[in-house]
Amino acid sequence: MLLSKVDTRIGRFPEMSKLVSRPVAKPALRSASRMSLPPEWHMPPHAHDDHYELLVILSGQNEVQIRGQCLVARVGDVLVYPPGVAHAESSAGESLGMLFVTFRADPARWADLPVHRPDSRGRVKLLVQWMLELLPVHSAREQATLDALLQAALHEHGTPSQADEYGLVPQVRRYVSNRISEPIRLDDLAAATHLSRFHFARRFRAATGVPPMTFVRRMRVETAVQLLVNSHLPLKVIAEMVGLNDQFQLSKTVRRLTGRPPGALRAARR
Missing domain, CATH: 1.10.10.60 (Homeodomain-like)
Known part of the structure; x- marks a missing residue:
């Protein structure tokens, strides 16, 4: 459901499949989009074998069941779903707005990424919005720029702040x-x-x-x-x-x- 909406943002770059299929030395962006989901939206338990998902909540809240926990991500929070980890989501009875990113990365390198953390400084949101402004990409150089922005966003999300x-x-x-x-x-x-x-x-x-x-x-x-x-x-x-x-x-x-x-x-x- 989600990928069908975001893949259109990168579909005009014919070499994307080559970039995504190579061994991942650094995080590689697959797709990104701004999404608006209805109050009754629900995604049953599922997992992704080959990519991560990163969500920045813009409005509403996302109730998530993952690893035996129930998390509630509110406005300003960031969620990261690792590959192979089952999770279920719900918009909790109100419209849910979010920035949605999928990417490939080495799980060993990014094993410590928190699943849920507030974007206290607003930097993850800013970096993802920057990615959206650059899409769709037309060259390997533009793709490298997007991957660099992605890496900065992951670093910000994974770095503990004073908060x-x-x-x-x-x-x-x-x-x-x-x-x-x-x-x-x-x-x-x-x-x-x-x-x-x-x-x-x-x-x-x-x-x-x-x-x-x-x-x-x-x-x-x-x-x-x-x-x-x-x-x-x-x-x-x-x-x-x-x-x-x-x-x-x-x-x-x-x-x-x-x-x-x-x-x-x-x-x-x-």
Whole structure:
């Protein structure tokens, strides 16, 4: 189902099959695409013998069963499925948007890649978007550029950050998700992570590149956008649900962070 949608992005490069069939010294990109899946989407358990899959979640969430675990990947998270590892996926009752990449790589070299990790700095997303801008490829040189971007994305995903060391991003994401309609202060986040205000703010910004309260605003907007495109709720109600004061603040914040007003986002999905 998925590969039929992404293969069209590379189909005009006739030498692709030669590049992908050779022994893999470095990661080699096979395909990449932006995908939008319906709320009822479900993929039963399956595995891929010859390639990895990398997903960057853009909207909604992906519930994954893999290696006896149940993982929930939310906006800003990255998933990597190794070859030969069975996994099942579900869009969990809401529309799921993601960047989808398949690639070949030496499993021994990349055995330590985490299956699930937040893209704290947003670099994996940026690199994959760059790949999409370069597709389709027409030469071995262009393919080499894509493979280099892929390797950078895998390195970023596989490198522990300060956020992973202290677990700040998952903690903050859970805290905000559970209180998205409530006022949230910097002191509240620091207390939830058992750090002083100063040390929390410094460590969080070093790990993510943004101040904690900017991260909170982005989470409010991400939730608001999901409600805008997946419901017919009035803007005033959505504003209250995501902890923004009123419809005016909702419109202003959504436009500032997405570049589009709420009405345009809602109309685009109709």
